[in-house]
Amino acid sequence: MSKPYNNTKATLALAKASFRSIMRSPSAVVFTLAFPLIFILVFGFLGRGGVKVDLAIASGSDLQNPIIKALEQISVVHIIKDKDPAELKTGLEKGNIDAVINVQKNTEDNTPAYLANVQYTSASLDKGTILKSVLNNLMYTLNSKDVKPTIAQLNESTVQGRIYRTIDFILPGQLGFSLLSTGVFGTAFVFFSLRQTLVIKRFFATPVSRASIVFGEGIARIGFALCGAVFIILIGHFFFHFTLIHGIITVLNMLLLAIMGLIVFMGFGFVVSGIAKSESTIPPISNIITLPQFLLSGTFFSIDAFPSWLQPISRALPLTYLNDAMRKVAFEGAGLWDVKHQILIMIIWGIGVYAVAVKVFKWE
Amino acid sequence: MDKTNAIISVKELVKKYDDFTAVQGISFEVYENEIFGLLGPNGAGKTTTLEIIETLREKTSGEIIVDGYSVDKDANKIKRIIGVQLQAAGYYPNLNLVELMELFSGLYGVDIKPMEMLEKVNLQDKAKAKYKALSGGQKQRFSIATTLINSPKIIFLDEPTTGLDPQARRNLWDLIIDIRNNGTTVVITTHYMDEAEQLCDRVAFVERGEIIALDTPDNLIDNLINSGFERTKEVKKANLEDVFINLTGKEWREDN
Numbered sequence: 001m002s003k004p005y006n007n008t009k010a011t012l013a014l015a016k017a018s019f020r021s022i023m024r025s026p027s028a029v030v031f032t033l034a035f036p037l038i039f040i041l042v043f044g045f046l047g048r049g050g051v052k053v054d055l056a057i058a059s060g061s062d063l064q065n066p067i068i069k070a071l072e073q074i075s076v077v078h079i080i081k082d083k084d085p086a087e088l089k090t091g092l093e094k095g096n097i098d099a100v101i102n103v104q105k106n107t108e109d110n111t112p113a114y115l116a117n118v119q120y121t122s123a124s125l126d127k128g129t130i131l132k133s134v135l136n137n138l139m140y141t142l143n144s145k146d147v148k149p150t151i152a153q154l155n156e157s158t159v160q161g162r163i164y165r166t167i168d169f170i171l172p173g174q175l176g177f178s179l180l181s182t183g184v185f186g187t188a189f190v191f192f193s194l195r196q197t198l199v200i201k202r203f204f205a206t207p208v209s210r211a212s213i214v215f216g217e218g219i220a221r222i223g224f225a226l227c228g229a230v231f232i233i234l235i236g237h238f239f240f241h242f243t244l245i246h247g248i249i250t251v252l253n254m255l256l257l258a259i260m261g262l263i264v265f266m267g268f269g270f271v272v273s274g275i276a277k278s279e280s281t282i283p284p285i286s287n288i289i290t291l292p293q294f295l296l297s298g299t300f301f302s303i304d305a306f307p308s309w310l311q312p313i314s315r316a317l318p319l320t321y322l323n324d325a326m327r328k329v330a331f332e333g334a335g336l337w338d339v340k341h342q343i344l345i346m347i348i349w350g351i352g353v354y355a356v357a358v359k360v361f362k363w364e
Numbered sequence: 365m366d367k368t369n370a371i372i373s374v375k376e377l378v379k380k381y382d383d384f385t386a387v388q389g390i391s392f393e394v395y396e397n398e399i400f401g402l403l404g405p406n407g408a409g410k411t412t413t414l415e416i417i418e419t420l421r422e423k424t425s426g427e428i429i430v431d432g433y434s435v436d437k438d439a440n441k442i443k444r445i446i447g448v449q450l451q452a453a454g455y456y457p458n459l460n461l462v463e464l465m466e467l468f469s470g471l472y473g474v475d476i477k478p479m480e481m482l483e484k485v486n487l488q489d490k491a492k493a494k495y496k497a498l499s500g501g502q503k504q505r506f507s508i509a510t511t512l513i514n515s516p517k518i519i520f521l522d523e524p525t526t527g528l529d530p531q532a533r534r535n536l537w538d539l540i541i542d543i544r545n546n547g548t549t550v551v552i553t554t555h556y557m558d559e560a561e562q563l564c565d566r567v568a569f570v571e572r573g574e575i576i577a578l579d580t581p582d583n584l585i586d587n588l589i590n591s592g593f594e595r596t597k598e599v600k601k602a603n604l605e606d607v608f609i610n611l612t613g614k615e616w617r618e619d620n
Contacts, residue, residue: 005444006473013470021458197454202510204420205448206471207440 010208014216015223022186022224032182032228036174040236043170053127053134056080056088058102058117065114067103070138077134095123099131112143164331167240172326173299175232175254176319179261180293182225184286187269190217191361192276201364210363222262229258245333253329253336257343261322264346267353274360293319318349369396371518371549372417377426379412379573386412388573389426394518399540399550401564403557409573410553411451414520417551418448431517444472447511447519447548449504451526455495461506462491465513472514485509485539501532508539518549525559530608537563558605561585 022028055077057068071077080097091097102117118135120128194200203213233251236242244250268289276282296310297303297319303311314320325342328334336343372394379387387409394400402410415421417428419439428435430442455464465478482488485505490498498506504524511519521540525533533556540563544550554560560567561581568578577584 005440009473010471013467016470017456017459017463017467020463021456024458193457197457198450198452199454199456201420202448202450202453202455203471205418205443205446205450206468206514207443207473208471 005207007209007212010206011212011216011219014208014213015219018190018217018220019223022220027189028182028186028224031185032178032225033231035181036178036228036232037235039174040167040171040232040240043166051076051127051130052078053131054078054080054096054098055131056083056091056097056100058088058100059083059085061102062105062114063103065103065105066142067101067114067116067138070142071101074134074138076130092119092121093123095121097121098124098127165241165243167236167242168331169302169327170300171232171236171240171242172254172330173297173323175229175258175326176261176297176323177290177294177299178228178232179225179258179322180265180290180319182221182228183262183265184268184272184290185283186221187217187266188272188276188282188286189279190221191270191273192279192282195273195362195364196279204363218263218266221266222259225262226255226258229255243331245331250330250333254326256336257322257325257329257339260343260346260350261318264318264350264353267350267357270357270361271353274357274362293317296320298323318346321345370394371396371431372551373427373429374413374417375427377413377416377428378424379409379416379421380424386573387416387423390570390573390575392568392575392578394549394551395566397544397547397549398565399544399552399563401560401567402551402553402570403555403560403567404570405555408570410570411522413570414522414551414553418446418520419443420448444514445517447514447516449507449511449519449521449524451522453507455506455510457496458494460492460494461487464495464506464510468510468513474514476513481509481513482506484512486535499532501528501535504528504532504536505539508536508543512543512548516548518551519543521550521552523553523555525554525556530605531612533559534609 053076055071057063057079059082062068068079072079083091083097088097088100092100098121100119102119104115104117106113106115116135116139118131120131191200200213230251233242233244233254237244269286272282272285272289276285292313293299296306296314297317298314299319303314303320306314321342325334325339325346328339328342329336370393374393375391376389377387377391378385378389390409390413402413404410412421416423417430417435419435419442423435431445433441433445435442456467459467461482462478465476465481469476469478479488479491482491485508487502487505487509490502490506495503495506508519508521508524511521524540525536528536537559540550540552552563564581566578566580567584568575570576579587
């Protein structure tokens, strides 16, 4: 009894208990790991192929000719063979097939040797346009094979750059969203239910301090979210070639950003737990906070793609800056100091949110 | 009870809420190593009084000393020497009993062996069970086990036997008497007068925030009889609960 009370021990005991509890809570695991992973898997596989134009070869078309051979070599073009005319017609109308090509030997004259008829569809004009330029290019190459250019010769080369894959955009966004949902939903539910079921009241009958309760919960949630983040990053890296420029250093920088983001988002969670009147009002209030950020913070699409009136809203949200900083760190190899602008805005959000949280948070 | 060393002393305790006064100037003492009962109807102010002594609630006025510490200045010191069982308190979700014990030992800052604590209340077989999965009697026994973690000088039990069947209730009485025999003072609230009569060394009757009687159960009964009170029905040497226990057995049951 005489030895002084140890706040650290109490905090760690709470962190351990809370961590165990989170690991056994299905909703926490689903929101933090399963959802982001599903999105990453979907976009990871989607992103692999890039743009494909489905080009069907008409029945009765000549197959042994340089045009078809060349088209088969072009990665953008996906050749579809052996379809009957009825299938081709409905395919074109629905846009399942982007175009149909029919190559015939020229029987009337000697030049040109072949006639290529291409039919596009208004159901898929954008793909049609791509195909048009592919065909123009192809025809030019084929026709001018043995001809010396009279005006200028085009010499093309490609700089070997880093490949920016869909995963490089999607993964940081999903990571940010995972942190947002575990921060807001998790914190809100835990503190609300601990208060409601008098768990906190029982804690208050022990010598534990309020700070220990908040820190213990915080440590557990950050620990859990970081495990999730590492898991997501590793899956992304090893299965979908997510770019980590400086390897482990990049991962550590991302984790530091994750902690900052999570602390801000947990602030929202404290606010929600304070203003929620009942357990059933927590999800709607949390959704008001998370959904706009999910959609507008560049989780799936770049903010630049949004209409200009929407962009200022996007640029006001904290998740936007977390996503932005994550992408810069992961893909461009930026250090934390390079993303200080983003970090500063997150800190400002943090100060604002915790100022509100202190006002509305309830212990009992 | 030869010793009459006051370990808790409450003087002129008042608790006012916005619109009503829950406790209006009550005074009493709890002696060291006794089982002290606070009796009275719902809403009489029993729980409020307990929670103020437990430092969980602010008082409006009055003075409370617990083992030499004042609730105003030394709330944290008091928390370290008392054990508290709350009415209807919950426990951290998704944890089993051993893990909850570890949590509480961290919160109290003491080293205990969770299994030994569970053995004290005969819950060693439920070590891996979740609190939610326990029966009513098991829940109460677990709650009492959490109050013993810091080897407290005083434990407070708020209606520990409400909702239990007769066997579970008797088991809990035995447990409470054991705890007292090991040197701990017990303060208990209850609605059951037979329980208070069996268990308590002294009882205080609380009504509308005031203590209307305080004495040993024997003296209170004798006083009533001396005032000329008679039961309308003559009391037999056994009652229906004795019949129930006699028929169904008194032993511990798996589920109580």
